[in-house]
Amino acid sequence: MDVSDVITRGKVTIREQPLLAIAVLATALLALDLLARLAGIEVPLAGGRTFGGELSMGRFSGLVWNGIIVGLIFGLAGIGLSMTYSILNFANFSHGDLVTTGAFTGWGAALLVAGWGIGDIGHLLLVRPGSGASPNEIGASIVQAPLSILIGVIIAALATVVVAVIIDRIVYKPMRDRGGIPLLIASIGAALALRYILQFVYGGRNRGVTSTQDVNTEIAGFSVNMHELTLVIVAISLMLAMHFMLQRTKLGKAMRAMADNKDLALVTGIPTERVVTATWVLGGALAGVAGYLYVLERGTIEFNIGWFLLLFIFAAVILGGIGSIYGAIAGGFVIGFVHEVSLIWIPSDFNAAAAFLIMILVLLYRPQGIFGGVTTA
Template identity: 90%
Template sequence: MDVSDTIARGKEQLRMQPLLLLAVLAVVVLTIDLIARLAGVEVPLSNGRSFGGALSMSRFGGLVWNGIIVGLIFGLAGIGLSMTYSILNFANFSHGDLVTTGAFTGWGTSLLLAGWGIGDLGHLLLVRPGSGANPNEIGASIVQAPLSIIVGVIVAAVATVLVAVAIDRIVYKPMRDRGGIALLIASIGAALALRYVIQFVYGGRNRGVTSTQEVTTPIAGFSVNMHEATLVIVAGGLMLGMHFMLQRTKLGKAMRAMADNKDLALVTGIPTERVVTATWVLGGALAGVAGYLYVLERGTIEFNLGWFLLLFIFAAVILGGIGSIYGAIAGGFVIGLVHEVSLIWIPSDFNAAAAFLIMILVLLYRPQGIFGGVTTA
């Protein structure tokens, strides 16, 4: 097929699908408007509004950077959700509350280490449920107490793995042969139970946890937010580690084989139950770390933060191609960038809608997602 045939086919698709045409036109108009804003060009329109306007490169760069940070969170948490679907074939709605589990257990440990001798132990371990030492007095930050942050990340991963494996053994394993719908409904029940256990133990109050003192550090003439830098390093390292594990280890090959054909994997001697356990271990660890890093960057924590993030995580996984970890990462970046960059044109109350609109368009015209197909690779 030559170039003219491809162009003709594209024109035919646009003519037959007006919604796609509108989406393409919207992208073109927004791109032109963005260029005009960056160039400082403003064109008045007949309705009293204007096209273009002033947009500094620093603000645009800040929005893109925020999108990358948010995308890393969505992508990291989405890997575990995608793995669960590809190997166990059900959408795990308790995944968001595993994110919350990692956030609270990790930060309870970090506050305890950073604030040892400063605040009441119960106040620190339960992540400041009431009045007491404030975050700046405790000093939990990567600059003031780096060891507490490192240990917090590890504890967040381990604690979430224990909870995820326990839920699998108690709830999902006895139901594994009943189909995806039964498991999905069970996961909703597990999510509600876990969420309100967290609320009972830690309280329902939104509270600050990270110190705001000396978080920004000058490096090579630039002011670098060390919490964001830590997030990028940890999340990026874990994503590279997952790639290496899937492509270079026996466990990764076994997981890819199970994702392709579970029955054939069982016949060929792959220990499927061990692979399932490994899926929960890896997925739970990544979810817990994602929750911890989200709070590290955000600075505050609440019992339903994972529930609020779950829709974005699902959107990232669906956009990238449910079942593909690389799709989850790519989808996370797309959702994160749209979520933040859309603030140029719309108020912050509506930027979530822009991210979900992108997901809907992908579902309409490429249901298999960016990386299309159910595969862990």
């Protein structure tokens, strides 16, 4: 392809897709501005504004690392949401509150194990609803009490699975043949009910749960937060396990078949009800662990954290291609990266808007999402 062909295609793109051309130009300008900031170059513009500026490599790498952390949370939680849509064909708005369920139940178990003999059992099990032993006194961290953190991960998964399956049996199963819209509305009701049950049981107070003592250590000359490192290891391990399950097991093949054609899967003898149950089990477990890991990294917990995360999880799933678990993971990384790195140019009050803007721009060019198609693989 010669230069004239490139110019001709560029003119066609600008004429037929002006928004895409503007987005590409804006991306190029931001990339140049980033390079100028890293090089310490600052060019005065009109109105007191400048092109470039000062940005240390340490701060930039920190923002990229934070983007990876946030992206892992969005991607891990988004897997279950994609599975629900591809197999049950509805958007589950209660998914965010399953994330909250895992956070509270997991941390209740972790605090109980770490603080046994230090604090009151009810105070620990209900995740410090009032005054009592402080997080540093309890010592709930991967450094001080690694067993408690591991037990918390397991309990977060198991408890969320139980809640997800109960909701399915009580609310969704009787409505399964009525279409996606009634199920979506029912999921909103289930979300509200679950959220305020959690608030009633655990209280509405925002409180700290993790110990801040000795959680940073030096690895290969870099200061590493051990809670963040734990999050990365657990999240990536679970994502790899999901990949293996979908590609190498009979259950995975059955789930992919049911996502492609539910009626044909039923005719060929696939136990569809078992596949549905497995969907809730796996999706609920991953949602619960995502909520638990989010609190591990954040250090605080409140009854509506899942609700605040839900829009980002939906954005990741839609951007990646709703119905694809690989799309959910990829979308999670994109949303997380933009959410954090955009802080170079805009205040923290607006970085969420930047993440959603990227989602809109990508979907204008590729409406089916990054991976596209309704499939669990």
